[in-house]
Amino acid sequence: MSIQILHKGIADSIQDIGRYGFQHLGIQPNGCMDIFSALLANTILQNDIKAPVIELHFPSSEIKFLEETIICITGGNFIPVINEKSVELNTPILVQKNEVLSMLQPMKGKTAYIAIKSDYQEAKWLNSNAYSGNRFEKDQIISFSKYLPNTSEMAQTLVSMLNPTLIKKVQDLVFMDAPIRILPGPAWQDLANNAITKLISEPFSIKSQSNRMGFQLVGPSLALNIPNNYLSSAVTRGTLQLLPSGELIVLMADHQTIGGYANLGQIILVDLPRFAQMKPGQPFKFVLTNLETAQTLYREMYASFKY
Amino acid sequence: MKIKIQEWSVYSVGDHALVFALEAKMDITILQKLKQLNEFINAKKINGILDIITSYHTLTVVYDMIHFLSDHNEASNQLLIFSTALLNEFEKNSLVQKKETILYNVPVCYDPLFALDLEKISEAKNISTQEIIKIHCSIIYDVYSIGFLPGFTYMGMVNEKIQIARHQKPRAQVAAGSVGIAGLQTGIYPINCPGGWQIIGKTPWRIFDANPNKLAKFKVGDQVQFFSISKKEFDDLNEYK
DSSP states (O other), X not given: OEEEEEEOOSSXXXXXXXXXXXXXXXXXXXXXXXXXXXXXXXXXXXXXXXXXXXXXXXXXXXXXXXXXXXXXXXXXXXXXXXXXXXXXXXXXXXXXXXXXXXXXXXXXXXXXXXXXXXXXXXXXXXXXXXXXXXXXXXXXXXXXXXXXXOHHHHHHHHHHTOOHHHHHHHHHHHTOOSOEEEEEOXXXXXXXXXXXXXXXXXXXXXXXXXXXXXXXXXXXXXXXXXXXXXXOEEOOTTEEEEOTTSOEEEEOTTOOSEEOSEEEEEEOGGGHHHHHXXXXXXXXXXXXXXXXXXXXXXXXXXXXXXX | OEEEETTEEEEEOTTSEXXXXXXXXXXXXXXXXXXXXXXXXXXXXXXXXXXXXXXXXXXXEEEOHXXXXXXXXXXXXXXXXXXHHHHHHHHHHXXXXXXXXXXXXXXXXXXTTTOTTHHHHHHHHTOXXXXXXXXXXXXXXXXXXXXXXXXXXXXXXXXXGGOOOOOSSOEEEEOTTEEEEETTEEXXXXXXXXXXSEEEEEOSSOOEEOSTTTEESOOTTOXXXXXXXXXXXXXXXXXXX
16 A cells, blocks of 8 residues: 655654654654554554554644545544545545545644555554654655455444544543643752742743744743753653743654753653643643553553554 | 652653653763663663653653553553663663774864864963864763764863853854854764854864764764864865865
């Protein structure tokens, strides 16, 4: 099964659950920005957990399917149309050979996912199909694992297996209008007193020039009690770094492996997909939570996918 | 979760990483202890550990919340039990073996063509460029960290006579192989990328290769000593051709 990129979007790529085991060499984990929507798409198609998905931003790539297949679109709603006919999110869609998928308008969210019904897919590099700098190019042809016969029969089976409870649960979590939950980090204690109050009471928003490496925030300027002079140590997905300018940056899927700025804290993993779906300029607040809550929520959400 | 166990501080960073930290300074005995702990944890092949990243005075264990922890006990308690048992066992066994350190002799061409900041450092420090090169090559550096970018090599410590702060504003493009200094550190850029270090030369060696059998040339704990080569020798050895 292959697709062809007729027009390339601003930042579209192939992603998956990411790559671990190589960060000690400086190799980034990469992977989906909104992992829950991506897992939902693969669950709906009964794909393997490691199956690659197409991650789209808006304006999105226009994609031609070179063979008949089954897809599922999840995450942000960009008003998807196939050959100009509107199609639904969160359900298996039977696509005919040479049909073209386009996205019309960013109604909701910032990142959409397309899973393609597939069998086992070999990882392209170091156990993953996700890597930095794999942005789509115009006319590029991308292959997925082998073409499945009996697609229409399979599509019907998949529709009958749909789990509306799971779909609602993912949607509710990823698009919930609530503060973003954080855990304090090693440099939290170095924050000036008024900075802690500002961080957890004043609104922030995401800058428009943010990308898959990190989201820069607009908000109150924060200061440290001590000079910003830390030895570089490992950072992870969701780390809140304070720049010397007083601005915050949140590390996302393509994050660097180590960092030397003040590590103020971390957006909890269960809230990171929701954070990734927030549009630039949309105001939000941070709220403190604890490790137990963070882990219980994540484990509970992950368990609903049955992977 | 934050505890002290002997000289160690152990604390959670976010909801899926655990840090083992020693005193916050660039010190080879600290690095060696962390490296031993890193090997100790690696050898145990613990289910659910995704990455172990040693950098200067910290060792970070990134874990998968699903497989590393269970539902039976509070997360903080589990992490506390895990780290206490691990460090106790480690402290009992750590004295046993010391692995040999690998020393790499790395060629660097300090030609003005590559050494973009050498002349300015010479003026600022009132030391000849020849003397700076001699000082830079006189020290056996320890690799304290690999990261930020794939293969970026952080080494120390630079002789105080040639220590200089990084540029206020990073260069838009630093060439792969460029050798820079910044404060106590010297480093090698693995790819063409923006960078703020003071560039004093370039190695013809490719220090990161996407080939899965090669990847990063150096690892934390390795030693590096630079030696000066001519432009002609650089061209002969150039792995970026």
